[in-house]
Amino acid sequence: MSNEFGSYIPLCSALAGGLLSLIGSWGAVWFSTRSAINRDSHQLANAFKGEMSALVHIAELRNYAASLREQAKWCTDNNAVGFFSAPSRKEYRAVYKANVGKLGSLKGDLPKQIAIVYTQMASLQEDLKTLDEIHIGTRTDAWMGQPVTASQRYSGMALLIEDTISKAKATLTEIDRLYPVSAR
Structure with missing residues (x-):
């Protein structure tokens, strides 16, 4: 009987070796894939961080919210419709448009936060385009209504700008928390 068991030792050794080799190969593939996914996710988060930071900086530097509030006050004070125009001819959401399908690869609530910020930005850009079209005469001023x-x-546009900037800054903070620079 001990002779029968002894004949199985090479078979068991071969099976154990094969199993360990299979597990090692699977582990290497898993680790490599996970590392690539983490690297890609980190790069995507940084791309959004760059674009969003630039958009916040532009909105704050140009002080759109304050200008819109001044225009709102002018309409009320003069009982007339005043016109605000900030031409928006370029696409400032290139990273978002190119990567919207990859949002789900980001950690935590970032996909939701980024989608909200960029949807609000798109709404603001649409309003600015409408105001510019009124200003240059390709659209009637009926959209503006009474004073x-x-x-x-x-006033609503100013609030939306401030809310969007606030949400963008919170999202930027969340990107820094979830994707710290030292984690590379």
């Missing part, structure tokens, strides 16, 4: 309505529109 009170125009004032409310301008």
